[in-house]
Amino acid sequence: MPQPLPQSVVSARGLGKHFGAVKAVDGVDFEIAPNECVGFLGPNGAGKTTLMRMIYSAIEKTAGELSVFGLTPMRDRKRINAHVGVVFQENNLDNELDAAECLLVHGLYCGLDFRTGRRRVAELLEWLALSAKAKSTIRALSGGMVRRLMIARALLNSPKLLILDEPTTGLDPQVRHTIWAAMRELKRQGMTILLTTHYMEEAQQLSDRVLVMDRGRIILSGPPNELIEQHLERYVLQASGLTDLPPIDGEIRHEHAGDADYFYARTEPPLQALYDRLPAQSAVLRHANLEDVFLKFTGRGLHE
Amino acid sequence: MSASPVQPAELCAPVRLRTGLAWSLFGVWYRHVRVYCKTFLANATPAVLEPLFFFTAVALGLGSYMPQARFEGLPYATYVASGVLAGSAMFTAVFETTYGTFVRLAYQHSYDAMLGTHLRTSEMFTGEMLFCASKGAVFSTIVVLVTFCFGVRPTAWCVLVPVVGAVTGYLWAAIGLIVTSYVKMINNFSFFTTGVITPVFFFSGTFFPVRGHYVVLDVISMLVPLTPSIELSRALFKAEFTPMTLLSLVLLLAYTAAFHLLALRRMTMRVLR
Numbered sequence: 001m002p003q004p005l006p007q008s009v010v011s012a013r014g015l016g017k018h019f020g021a022v023k024a025v026d027g028v029d030f031e032i033a034p035n036e037c038v039g040f041l042g043p044n045g046a047g048k049t050t051l052m053r054m055i056y057s058a059i060e061k062t063a064g065e066l067s068v069f070g071l072t073p074m075r076d077r078k079r080i081n082a083h084v085g086v087v088f089q090e091n092n093l094d095n096e097l098d099a100a101e102c103l104l105v106h107g108l109y110c111g112l113d114f115r116t117g118r119r120r121v122a123e124l125l126e127w128l129a130l131s132a133k134a135k136s137t138i139r140a141l142s143g144g145m146v147r148r149l150m151i152a153r154a155l156l157n158s159p160k161l162l163i164l165d166e167p168t169t170g171l172d173p174q175v176r177h178t179i180w181a182a183m184r185e186l187k188r189q190g191m192t193i194l195l196t197t198h199y200m201e202e203a204q205q206l207s208d209r210v211l212v213m214d215r216g217r218i219i220l221s222g223p224p225n226e227l228i229e230q231h232l233e234r235y236v237l238q239a240s241g242l243t244d245l246p247p248i249d250g251e252i253r254h255e256h257a258g259d260a261d262y263f264y265a266r267t268e269p270p271l272q273a274l275y276d277r278l279p280a281q282s283a284v285l286r287h288a289n290l291e292d293v294f295l296k297f298t299g300r301g302l303h304e
Numbered sequence: 305m306s307a308s309p310v311q312p313a314e315l316c317a318p319v320r321l322r323t324g325l326a327w328s329l330f331g332v333w334y335r336h337v338r339v340y341c342k343t344f345l346a347n348a349t350p351a352v353l354e355p356l357f358f359f360t361a362v363a364l365g366l367g368s369y370m371p372q373a374r375f376e377g378l379p380y381a382t383y384v385a386s387g388v389l390a391g392s393a394m395f396t397a398v399f400e401t402t403y404g405t406f407v408r409l410a411y412q413h414s415y416d417a418m419l420g421t422h423l424r425t426s427e428m429f430t431g432e433m434l435f436c437a438s439k440g441a442v443f444s445t446i447v448v449l450v451t452f453c454f455g456v457r458p459t460a461w462c463v464l465v466p467v468v469g470a471v472t473g474y475l476w477a478a479i480g481l482i483v484t485s486y487v488k489m490i491n492n493f494s495f496f497t498t499g500v501i502t503p504v505f506f507f508s509g510t511f512f513p514v515r516g517h518y519v520v521l522d523v524i525s526m527l528v529p530l531t532p533s534i535e536l537s538r539a540l541f542k543a544e545f546t547p548m549t550l551l552s553l554v555l556l557l558a559y560t561a562a563f564h565l566l567a568l569r570r571m572t573m574r575v576l577r
Contacts, residue, residue: 077424086420092416094339109332109335111322113320127315155315158316158317186312188312189312
């Protein structure tokens with residue numbers, strides 16, 4: 001077991017959270033380096049949110065070791081969370097207040113004085129293109145605006161560590177890309193970012209490294225592209241509703257799940273040749289992605 | 305967003321944070337005040353009108369049948385006003401930390417948002433109880449002002465009414481939080497409001513002297529946490545301070561301290577799960 005690096009932003013060893021007999025997080029080890037963006041990937045109930053809650057001292061661990069900025073969560077919650085920003089999965093803004101006031105109140109929680117608070121609220125609203133909505137009540141905002149407001153709120157204290165719990169779930173593509181661009185900008189400014197998501201694309205877009213979680217454990221970790229290269233052939237031909245299987249040459253690996261067939265190969269030509277022989281609409285030839293890796297390891301649907 | 309003159313470097317520059325207790329409590333208190341004031345009329349109307357109805361119905365209505373009666377040396381209207389003001393502080397606080405807190409807890413997830421900051425749970429809920437203390441101070445004072453219009457004459461000591469109202473509000477906010485920490489469904493509060501708060505309001509000497517009939521009742525009456533507040537309030541209206549006044553003060557502060565600690569403990573368990 002490697003020693004926790006002193007410069008780690010977050011360090012976990014054998015970290016667990018049990019609710020009675022349920023092991024929400026079941027012995028995970030990881031180190032987060034400064035300025036890293038790490039995606040925690042997994043299906044609902046994998047333990048991602050519980051893990052994040054332990055990091056920002058909203059819940060006590062039941063097993064293992066955890067340190068954040070070299071400090072101990074729960075015991076040092078004030079010193080840790082002064083430099084943490086959290087974007088929650090669900091909207092917990094104060095619906096009675098307008099957007100600017102919501103942020104100002106949160107700024108006071110963070111310890112800003114009124115003057116600094118008002119300045120930062122104005123800057124963050126502008127940066128996230130919400131200035132025009134400063135006086136709107138939360139109810140009057142769209143889902144994308146609410147989520148941007150939640151992000152603005154998490155940045156009020158200029159955190160060193162930003163925790164995003166499913167930041168773009170349920171949002172339209174425009175908003176998702178806007179949020180991703182903002183996250184990349186924050187990373188360029190030196191912020192360390194933890195992100196939970198069940199969107200593989202999101203993890204691939206933003207993360208230097210992904211930790212794939214399933215049933216409370218980390219089953220896989222590494223940079224997204226490396227994971228794909230290590231664990232899968234580069235190309236996939238995905239076809240559905242094939243009645244009879246075409247002949248396959250030795251370079252192609254075949255899998256069948258439900259009504260779908262997957263053909264994997266290291267190079268494109270054999271799959272292209274196969275694609276040309278298949279009925280036109282049923283097949284897609286593409287690069288293997290994180291989702292393929294994820295399904296390969298979690299096995300649901302594909303590896304019963 | 306690229307056209308924005310705001311520089312990300314500026315956004316990410318360190319800011320000075322005041323993480324001390326006083327500013328943390330102020331932040332939470334300020335939040336509740338702002339939210340409360342957004343719907344001030346709807347919030348404040350019952351808090352002003354209900355004590356007024358109790359006062360007019362009982363003190364003016366019923367009281368008109370006994371014009372010469374003195375209760376503990378006070379005209380009946382004054383007697384009732386001094387009781388109702390403490391009840392008013394209790395109601396405004398206990399409703400805030402039962403229904404209000406439950407909505408923040410279970411529906412609005414306001415405490416989750418606070419947990420993402422450096423705030424301790426003790427600061428979150430102390431700030432909330434301080435807000436209730438403010439409400440207690442304001443609405444008990446309003447009772448004095450309104451009943452003044454109906455001829456109740458306060459003494460100079462009544463400038464201390466907001467203090468009694470504030471401590472009463474704080475105490476009942478703590479009691480409300482303790483109840484809320486056990487409640488799983490919002491409907492369950494009706495057992496508490498109807499089963500506890502209503503009898504406390506009517507049987508702690510608000511409208512008639514409870515003590516002096518049965519020893520058992522005397523003891524029970526002194527143990528009900530609203531009684532000391534009413535005793536103190538009445539002492540201010542009588543401008544007369546007895547050993548009983550001192551005992552009431554000690555009891556009120558002791559209850560407040562004990563329930564404060566219990567409330568923080570219970571709500572911490574409820575929120576950090």
